[in-house]
Amino acid sequence: MRxxxxxxxxxxxxxxxxxxxxxPLWLLANQTGASRLRAGVPPxxxxxxxxxxxxxxxxxxxxxVWPPDQPPILIAVYLTQTSADPAARNGVLADVARLVIDSxxxxxxPPASRRx
Numbered sequence: 001m002r003x004x005x006x007x008x009x010x011x012x013x014x015x016x017x018x019x020x021x022x023x024p025l026w027l028l029a030n031q032t033g034a035s036r037l038r039a040g041v042p043p044x045x046x047x048x049x050x051x052x053x054x055x056x057x058x059x060x061x062x063x064x065v066w067p068p069d070q071p072p073i074l075i076a077v078y079l080t081q082t083s084a085d086p087a088a089r090n091g092v093l094a095d096v097a098r099l100v101i102d103s104x105x106x107x108x109x110p111p112a113s114r115r116x
């Protein structure tokens with residue numbers, strides 16, 4: 001819960017947050033989410049995320065994504081009660097990131113699904 005609170009605070013007030021809270025280095029350096037939300041983010045965008053996995057196919061990720069020269073985007077996905085294999089579950093999370101990003105992009109920008 002503390003991670004989600006820190007991400008939401010960062011997204012809401014940006015640079016007004018104390019630098020130690022603005023973009024925790026461990027979120028930016030996280031590698032466990034490479035095939036989850038991060039996989040749906042265009043190259044060159046900064047991403048900080050925290051992943052989770054549990055029983056019943058539970059797969060989740062919460063991320064703050066910084067598009068170049070735009071305000072950050074907060075994305076949280078919680079998937080559970082599925083028998084899909086881990087790669088398929090991770091793919092669902094990446095697809096959600098693409099959908100969120102595409103919904104906020106200019107009509108002139110190529111969709112995230114074609115930027116990778």
